[in-house]
Amino acid sequence: MKSLLATLALTTALTLPGLAMARPVTLTTTMNNYGGDGAYLALYVTDAAGAYAGSLWMAGGKSKYYEHLSEWYRATAGDTAQINGITGASVGAGRTLEITLDLADALFDAGYTLHIDAAVEDMRDSPNEVAVPLTTGGAGTPITGRRYIADFTYDM
Amino acid sequence: MIRALHRWPGLLAAALLIVLTLSGAALSVFPAAERLTAPQAETGLSVATLAARIQTAYPGVEQIRRSPPGQITAYWFLDGTPGAAVIDPATGAGVGSADPNQVERWLTNLHRSLFLGYGGRIAMVLGAAAMLILSVSGSVLVARRAGGWRRWFAPLRGPLSGRLHVEIARVAVLGLALSSMTALWMSASTFDLLPITSSAPAFPNDVSGETGISITSIELLGQTPVAELRELNFPYPGDASDVFTLKTDQGTGYLDQGTGAALGWTDLTGWENVSETIYMLHTGQGAAFLGILLGLMALGVPVLGVTGVLVWLAGRRSRPRIPGNLPAAKAETILLVGSEGGSTWGFAATLHQALRAAGQTVHVGPMSDFDLAHHAKAQRFVILAATYGDGDAPETAKGFLDRLKALGTAPAAPIAVLGFGDRSYPEYCGYAQRVAEMAKTRGWNMLLPFDTIDRQSPQDFARWGRLLGQALGINLELVHQPIVPPTEMLTLVSRRDYGAEMQAPTAILRFALPRVTLWQKLTGQGFARFEAGDLLGIVPEGSAIPRLYSLASDRRDGFVEIVVKRQPSGLCSAQLTQLAPGDTAKGYIRRNPGFKPGKGRAPLILIGAGTGIGPLAGFIRGNKRHRPIHLFFGMRHPQNDFLYGQDLADWQTKGRLTRLDTAVSRAANPSYVQDTLRAEGTEVARLIRDGARIMVCGGRGMATGVTDALADILKPMGLTPQALRAEGRYVEDVY
Numbered sequence: 071m072k073s074l075l076a077t078l079a080l081t082t083a084l085t086l087p088g089l090a091m092a093r094p095v096t097l098t099t100t101m102n103n104y105g106g107d108g109a110y111l112a113l114y115v116t117d118a119a120g121a122y123a124g125s126l127w128m129a130g131g132k133s134k135y136y137e138h139l140s141e142w143y144r145a146t147a148g149d150t151a152q153i154n155g156i157t158g159a160s161v162g163a164g165r166t167l168e169i170t171l172d173l174a175d176a177l178f179d180a181g182y183t184l185h186i187d188a189a190v191e192d193m194r195d196s197p198n199e200v201a202v203p204l205t206t207g208g209a210g211t212p213i214t215g216r217r218y219i220a221d222f223t224y225d226m
Numbered sequence: 227m228i229r230a231l232h233r234w235p236g237l238l239a240a241a242l243l244i245v246l247t248l249s250g251a252a253l254s255v256f257p258a259a260e261r262l263t264a265p266q267a268e269t270g271l272s273v274a275t276l277a278a279r280i281q282t283a284y285p286g287v288e289q290i291r292r293s294p295p296g297q298i299t300a301y302w303f304l305d306g307t308p309g310a311a312v313i314d315p316a317t318g319a320g321v322g323s324a325d326p327n328q329v330e331r332w333l334t335n336l337h338r339s340l341f342l343g344y345g346g347r348i349a350m351v352l353g354a355a356a357m358l359i360l361s362v363s364g365s366v367l368v369a370r371r372a373g374g375w376r377r378w379f380a381p382l383r384g385p386l387s388g389r390l391h392v393e394i395a396r397v398a399v400l401g402l403a404l405s406s407m408t409a410l411w412m413s414a415s416t417f418d419l420l421p422i423t424s425s426a427p428a429f430p431n432d433v434s435g436e437t438g439i440s441i442t443s444i445e446l447l448g449q450t451p452v453a454e455l456r457e458l459n460f461p462y463p464g465d466a467s468d469v470f471t472l473k474t475d476q477g478t479g480y481l482d483q484g485t486g487a488a489l490g491w492t493d494l495t496g497w498e499n500v501s502e503t504i505y506m507l508h509t510g511q512g513a514a515f516l517g518i519l520l521g522l523m524a525l526g527v528p529v530l531g532v533t534g535v536l537v538w539l540a541g542r543r544s545r546p547r548i549p550g551n552l553p554a555a556k557a558e559t560i561l562l563v564g565s566e567g568g569s570t571w572g573f574a575a576t577l578h579q580a581l582r583a584a585g586q587t588v589h590v591g592p593m594s595d596f597d598l599a600h601h602a603k604a605q606r607f608v609i610l611a612a613t614y615g616d617g618d619a620p621e622t623a624k625g626f627l628d629r630l631k632a633l634g635t636a637p638a639a640p641i642a643v644l645g646f647g648d649r650s651y652p653e654y655c656g657y658a659q660r661v662a663e664m665a666k667t668r669g670w671n672m673l674l675p676f677d678t679i680d681r682q683s684p685q686d687f688a689r690w691g692r693l694l695g696q697a698l699g700i701n702l703e704l705v706h707q708p709i710v711p712p713t714e715m716l717t718l719v720s721r722r723d724y725g726a727e728m729q730a731p732t733a734i735l736r737f738a739l740p741r742v743t744l745w746q747k748l749t750g751q752g753f754a755r756f757e758a759g760d761l762l763g764i765v766p767e768g769s770a771i772p773r774l775y776s777l778a779s780d781r782r783d784g785f786v787e788i789v790v791k792r793q794p795s796g797l798c799s800a801q802l803t804q805l806a807p808g809d810t811a812k813g814y815i816r817r818n819p820g821f822k823p824g825k826g827r828a829p830l831i832l833i834g835a836g837t838g839i840g841p842l843a844g845f846i847r848g849n850k851r852h853r854p855i856h857l858f859f860g861m862r863h864p865q866n867d868f869l870y871g872q873d874l875a876d877w878q879t880k881g882r883l884t885r886l887d888t889a890v891s892r893a894a895n896p897s898y899v900q901d902t903l904r905a906e907g908t909e910v911a912r913l914i915r916d917g918a919r920i921m922v923c924g925g926r927g928m929a930t931g932v933t934d935a936l937a938d939i940l941k942p943m944g945l946t947p948q949a950l951r952a953e954g955r956y957v958e959d960v961y
């Protein structure tokens with residue numbers, strides 16, 4: 071199997087007050103062959119001031135490992151309520167995680183940044199593997215991760 | 227009950243447990259290897275000094291980790307590229323790759339989940355649970371078999387697979403129980419079933435906002451020895467709000483990257499401490515020696531699995547299928563069987579069938595399952611008991627006497643005890659007799675007087691059956707066909723004749739070794755495994771009842787040899803002594819574990835007369851390690867029946883026999899073997915002081931004479947033949 075496909079059928083993942091309009095966005099994360107077990111990934115958004123705005127996805131089911139997603143953990147104090155209903159399996163080396171969700175229009179071109187923290191058992195933690203500004207112009211452009219993620223793309 | 231609790235999880239989980247333990251044993255090597263290969267920090271080295279050294283070598287260092295066996299790994303970022311290396315703490319420079327060991331990772335995944343994800347993990351949890359059940363039930367069975375917990379390491383007997391099974395189990399069980407319990411704890415933790423919460427302190431809000439402190443000036447890092455370090459994370463470059471994060475084996479804390487001030491510290495919680503200890507106990511991470519030890523114990527499991535299956539198969543084979551056997555709680559007649567070799571089960575099956583045909587409700591089970599609570603409807607108990615060795619309990623009767631002794635009041639349902647044995651043995655039906663006596667002293671009503679069956683006699687059994695029928699008020703005809711083990715055709719290759727001049731024809735018969743199938747080889751059945759002193763059962767033409775002869779050869783000798791004297795009215799001996807080379811006879815092997823010279827270098831005193839020389843000659847032939855052997859051999863006339871005369875002379879020159887003393891009964895001054903023994907009393911006493919083992923083989927009269935002579939020789943030493951017998955240093959094979 072070349073890619074792991076986790077498609078979430080149009081769930082409204084991130085709802086901000088007063089932001090009614092939303093559109094489906096597909097997030098594609100491809101792991102490189104880092105040579106370890108399945109990676110835990112936390113996908114979350116911060117606002118223009120760098121403050122935590124909300125979580126989009128958590129790959130990996132055991133909450134006891136979430137502290138290794140250290141930036142996400144720091145921002146949320148490990149609050150699993152933040153990822154209720156948006157949790158899936160960890161992502162193996164060389165595999166692809168694809169999720170589609172409704173993101174509010176107002177998140178784009180307004181200084182919001184999408185972050186991915188990654189952690190792999192017996193390997194180092196990698197907070198902020200990816201930190202990419204959410205802009206309509208940036209859609210479809212692959213971003214390279216720091217350690218475990220080969221590339222990340224968001225498509226609208 | 228316990229046996230079933232041991233058997234079924236064992237059989238069901240055997241394959242799974244073999245994978246689980248072999249991978250576990252392989253994994254146990256890694257912590258030790260890491261401990262040996264990882265460059266260790268010098269004593270007293272502080273985390274601050276180590277971090278400074280690494281920072282010099284890798285200015286972009288982000289994280290330093292120390293594994294429980296002491297390997298230090300650093301992770302850094304340089305020109306946008308991540309890097310990692312195992313660090314030599316003395317220099318801070320990388321000395322090896324930090325990539326995870328692929329073999330270890332593969333084994334870990336196999337060990338945890340068989341590469342089957344969640345379902346695989348559940349399977350392995352069930353495997354661990356099965357191992358715990360097997361450890362506990364197996365321990366109870368070992369204690370029961372040995373006769374109590376204090377006799378845990380008591381010597382064993384019986385077929386090899388069973389001995390091996392217990393031998394390994396009683397050493398390995400401690401490790402297996404520990405490994406399975408810790409595995410279950412770790413699985414519970416993985417599945418979030420334990421109330422373990424992380425103790426990481428809340429991230430500090432009020433950092434100084436300054437950056438760039440020299441790492442050596444951070445006080446806490448200066449005070450923390452490397453030996454306690456788990457992990458040190460450096461602040462994210464360019465983020466003034468970030469901090470140093472330090473994890474030690476005590477807890478977790480944050481340090482300001484401008485001032486070095488400690489911004490919060492939390493100790494590990496009690497649960498976390500317990501979990502860490504359990505992790506260490508299971509993986510050997512941080513306790514490499516323990517890990518290796520557990521790994522070695524785990525290696526016993528594949529052997530336990532295979533021998534366990536063999537024991538089960540052998541047990542199934544040795545018992546006839548008993549169709550229509552009712553559960554213990556539903557039967558009015560309870561037949562309890564105490565059998566060593568399995569033949570008594572055949573009698574039980576015959577009796578069961580006849581009682582059922584007479585309209586009774588019957589349960590057949592081993593005597594070791596006796597428990598009044600389980601026999602709710604019992605109207606009568608019938609005990610069919612063989613005897614092992616010198617009046618010991620047979621295999622399936624272990625613990626019966628103790629339970630009988632512990633009975634408060636005897637049950638109202640009466641009991642009948644029938645003993646099975648061979649009248650030529652001194653303790654004929656000794657065990658069954660003790661059962662009957664004990665039942666009587668407990669005030670148990672006798673349904674029938676104690677009775678015995680000699681050499682599996684169908685006539686004896688039919689006679690007893692009629693008595694039982696009378697007692698029950700039914701007509702009971704017991705027609706028993708004794709079960710003879712599967713026999714093989716043995717072809718005579720040579721014979722040496724003696725004693726014809728004295729009208730006592732005796733022959734040393736040597737048969738070719740029959741072909742052995744691979745299955746027999748693997749399970750040690752048939753002629754695949756036998757030693758001198760074991761027995762050869764010969765089934766004569768025209769008779770279903772076999773005769774047993776002591777073997778004078780070991781399998782490695784490449785032939786099957788016995789010594790046969792023609793008995794005046796003996797059917798079997800007549801047929802055997804008439805065989806010419808090329809002729810055949812039907813035979814099978816029966817083990818005789820009680821009559822073996824045993825291992826070690828202690829001297830052997832072998833005493834025999836006439837055909838009793840057979841097994842003794844076998845022992846001497848096999849004595850290639852030149853253990854001191856002193857043979858006393860009694861014959862009638864040196865010209866006529868000096869069995870193995872030339873061989874004994876050869877073996878003496880080869881050093882296999884140290885000394886030979888003969889007694890001749892048809893001479894001018896007749897002497898018997900016990901006379902020679904007395905004459906050599908001083909030497910015999912000296913050998914016994916040196917730990918000698920005495921083995922006697924021959925007729926009953928001779929054996930009695932030998933015991934008397936030995937009693938006289940031992941007396942000045944304050945010893946008796948009985949004391950030596952109890953130690954297992956004085957054994958007999960008498961007929």
